[in-house]
Amino acid sequence: MLQSKMKWKFTYNDQQHSSDTTSIKGMSGVTKRLLEKRNLTDPEAIDRFLHPSLDDLHDPFLMEDMERAVERVQTAISNQEKILVFGDYDADGVSSTTVLMEALTEAGADCDFYIPNRFTEGYGPNEAAFSQAAGDGYTVIITVDTGIAAIPEADTAKELGIDLIITDHHEVQETLPAAYAIIHPKTSESYPFNELAGVGVAFKFATALLGRFPGHLLDMVAIGTIADLVPLQDENRVLVSYGLKAISRSNRRGIQALTKVAGIESEVDEETIGFTIGPRVNAVGRLQDAAPAVQLFLTEDAEEADRLAEFINQLNQERQKIVADIAKEAERMLRSGEQELSNVIVVAKEGWNPGVLGIVASKLVRTFERPAIVLAIDPESQQAKGSARSIDAYDLFANCMEVRDRFIHFGGHAQAAGMTLDVGQIDELRQQLSHLAQQKLTADDYQQVLDIEMSIEVGEVSLQQIEEVNKLRPFGMGNPKPLFHMKHSPKELRLIGSRKNHLKVLFQDNSARLDGIAFGMGDMYPHISPHAELEVVGELGINEWNGKKNAQIMVKDLQVQSWQLFDLRGSKHLEKHITLSEQETYAAVSFRQSSSTSVPFQLPIYNPADLAYLSKVDGLLLIDLPEKLSDLSDLIREVKPGKVYACYQVEDSAFLKTWPSRDHFKWFYGMLVKRETFHLAQDRDKLAARKGWDRSMIDFISKVFFELGFVKMEDGILTINSTPSHRDLTESILYQERKNQLYVEQSLYYSTYKELKSWFDTQRNSLREEVVNGL
Known part of the structure; x- marks a missing residue:
């Protein structure tokens, strides 16, 4: 057997397949079943899915406060007020900022953007930045991909005389900010789809503001939507489908420069964005101010785009090294017990870069198969700031909200979150979240699911x-x-x-x-x-x-679900050919205590009768052959090991020696009767040469006759016993032992792999015949 590393979840039932899709011509059964798994059986629904259309996008004015927000921006443009786009430092935030900046510019607005530095300002809007904006003459601030948790900041904006328009998609908490307008799918009951990314919400706002469909912005929508890991369903599927096509023909200098420096030669698809473009865009805000990423996508200068793309690529390489170093250190701390490896990992240290801790958390989730929070400690403020990632079965947002009082700041999703807390709260947070996990999760829940x-x-x-x-x-x-x-x-x-x-x-x-x-x-x-x-x-x-x-x-x-046979028969260097799993237990078995076979890895040697222990092991190393097939058969039937390593050798092979038939015995006896004596040392070679017999066969026949009393043997000279008893050859112990040895070797050593595997299969499935009380 060989255990899978992950938990396999079969999400289908062959008995439940619908036949509704059989009317779709030119489609294989495999594809039909995939569509059924996505609850797509109606031909029209399938057509919409396979051929996404812009006509399937929803009216942006179905979002609450959309009309109010658009009117405020139009008023600001008319009055030549200054508008500030307040973004976030990840790929969704960067693309959202780019989309709204271009839309406002096209609408004639006097606008600029601001993205907070995650190291000095943290996540989301902050009062200092708003105060600075007010001092710079901004009267309207529009957040993108952030702001839904900015309750005190919204109050500050109002006090400063700034109208705050929040566009966001993150989880809504108990209280909404007192903003001028909130454009958020999850606060709009009349909006049909609530899983837009931040850039999707910004795009909706741009569409409403411009009064037309801004198709030239779809390239940025695709990048932000894919990078933010929102469901690619409904509107997101349409936007990404068209956005990917837009990227392939995009004239945006920044995209052209970034794909070039990243070595992307094939057509850009969702995997290219997810694994190549997205991480590079994210790397900027993880290590420094994210403004260069926005500038890259806004610039129309080819030279500037190349310079920014090269700079961003170098930052990404630096980010990869920092992530690897922190992940290695965090893993060491957890394995050594320096910090507790609990049901929910909470690991913290001074000096870690807060910008990459989400990636580190993801690595720890994969390594230890449990939710992970990774925090960087600021020794001056005695606060810890970091990120969290989770497993499928543990809703990070919901569980953290149960201990919301532990955080200074908190926000996120079911699988990812960011937070700030006092250092003194770290141990309590670990204990409480681990206790919640212990209450709600089973052992299977921790294993990664496929x-x-x-x-x-x-x-x-x-x-x-x-x-x-x-x-x-x-x-x-x-x-x-x-x-x-x-x-x-x-x-x-x-x-x-x-x-x-x-x-x-x-x-x-x-x-x-x-x-x-x-x-x-x-x-x-x-x-x-x-x-x-x-x-x-x-x-x-x-x-x-x-x-x-x-x-x-x-x-x-x-x-591998079935038991496995590893054929190492005759091998003299077992340690070179055997690799034992650290997650399994093994035992070496010897049927003959005098076995000369060396045992690899210093495994203890057990007698086959030690069933109490052998029945608990995962694998058996058979280091010699049994005297009888039944000895091994009994062991295999009782233990049923997941792995069998056939490691035995044969030194004095019975199989390679000629097996005498009854005619051989009969002729030899007749020869002795005629000659009366036979001197083994002198006559054996002559007889072997004349009859073409093997010398060992002559010795064997002689010993069997001696054991049965047919001959006398003294000093190597055979003479006929004048009064022999009537006995059959099978009564000879030597004859039976050699016959058993022959069968054992033939079945277990000189058989093919297929024959040997079949023999073991038979023993595993056979039942011992028993006679109880005559029944």
Whole structure:
């Protein structure tokens, strides 16, 4: 057996598939089932999903306060008032700021933007910044991707004579700020969709303000929406679909420069933004003021765009190193016990960069499979500021709101949050959140979950099928890239990569072939036996190399549910060929205490009768052969180990020696009767040469006759016993032992791998025959 690293959740039921989609022509059964999983069975709904249309976008004026906000901005433009766009420092905030800045500029506004420095000002609006804005003559402040929790700041704005318009999408807390207007999907009962990203809300405001659809801003909407991990459903799906197309033909200097410096040569898709563009945009605000990222997207100067893009790329490289260093240090602290590894991780230290702690938290969640809060301590203020990430089963926002009094500032979502608290509150926060987790979660809840959409066969995967599945793009939250399950014995399994840390697998079923690649799973290789029925979960993709396209499955996790046989028969260097898992227990078993086979890894050697212990281990190393097949059969039937390592050798093989038939015994006895004596040392070689017999067979026949009393043996000379008893060859213990040895070797040593595996399978499934009270 081989345990999967993650929890596999099969989200489908083959018995529940609807037949409504069968009327859609040209669509495979696989794609139909994927649509059904997304509750899409009606042909019209499927068409809207597969062909997103701008006509499906909702009227921005359905949002509460939209008309009031637009009128205020129009008045400000007419009166030549100064408008400040107050943004956030992540990719959603940067793209939101860009969208609204361009829309206001087009509308004729006197505007500028301001993004707080996360290190000196923290998250969200702050009173000092508002006071500075008032001093600079701003009378209208519009927040984007932030502000819904800015209650005291809204009061400050009112006192300063500033009209505050909040556009945001974050979770709404108990009390709303007393702003001039709040544009937020979740505070608008009449708005049909409440999962817009901050940039989506800003885009809605821009649309209402301009009185037309600003299609040229869709490129920024796609970047912010994808980077912020909001569900790609409803409006978000439409906006991202069109936004990705807009990026591919965008004349925006900043996007062109950023894709160039990032080495993006293929068409930009949601994965390119999520893993390449988004992290670079985020890196700016994580390490310093995020203004250069906004300037990159606003500039129309090619040279400035190249300079800013190169600067941002360097910041991203610096960010990656800082993240790696902090994550390594945090992991050391938790493993050493320097800070408690509780149900909810809360780890804090002076000197950590607050801007990257969300990424560090994500790494800790994956490493320890539990929610994680990572905090940087400011020694002067004695406050800790940081970020949190969670597991699927633990709603971070809801649980933190239960202990809201511990925080100075707090905001976020179910899976991510940011907070500030006094250092003295850290231990209490850890205890309370861990207590809540202990109350609400089971052991299974902590394991990372893979939601599997479908089980498929090798023959169902083709380039055409993968291209059809890709019509469901863009993938993301709410429309995940499908994970498929496959169960098949690999034709080939090998390690690849310069460090041999990746696993390459080839599945073949008749003429159908499918490559699989499991990045970073090279450590699994020694735990997969040849011909094992391997189960993998992964995403389907197309690998293009030298102009040739091949279907492949990108493996996310794998397992072997059946027991495994590792064939190391005759090997004299076992430690080179065996890798034992630290998560499993093993025992070496010897049937002959005189075995000369060396035991790897200093494992203790157990007698097969020690069932009390052996029944608890995961794997057995068989270091020698039993005298009888039944000895091993009994052990396997009782223990049923998940792994069997056949490590035994044969030094004096019975199988390789000629086995004498009854005719051999009969002829030899007749020869002795005629000769009356036979001198083994002198006559054995002559007889062997004349008859073509093996010398060892002559010795064996002689010893059997002696044991049965047919001959006398003295000083190597055989003579006939004049009064022998009538006994059968099978009465000879030596004969039976050699016969047993022959069967044992034939079954366990000289058999093929397939034959040996079949023998073990039979023993595992057999029942001992018992006779009880004559029944």
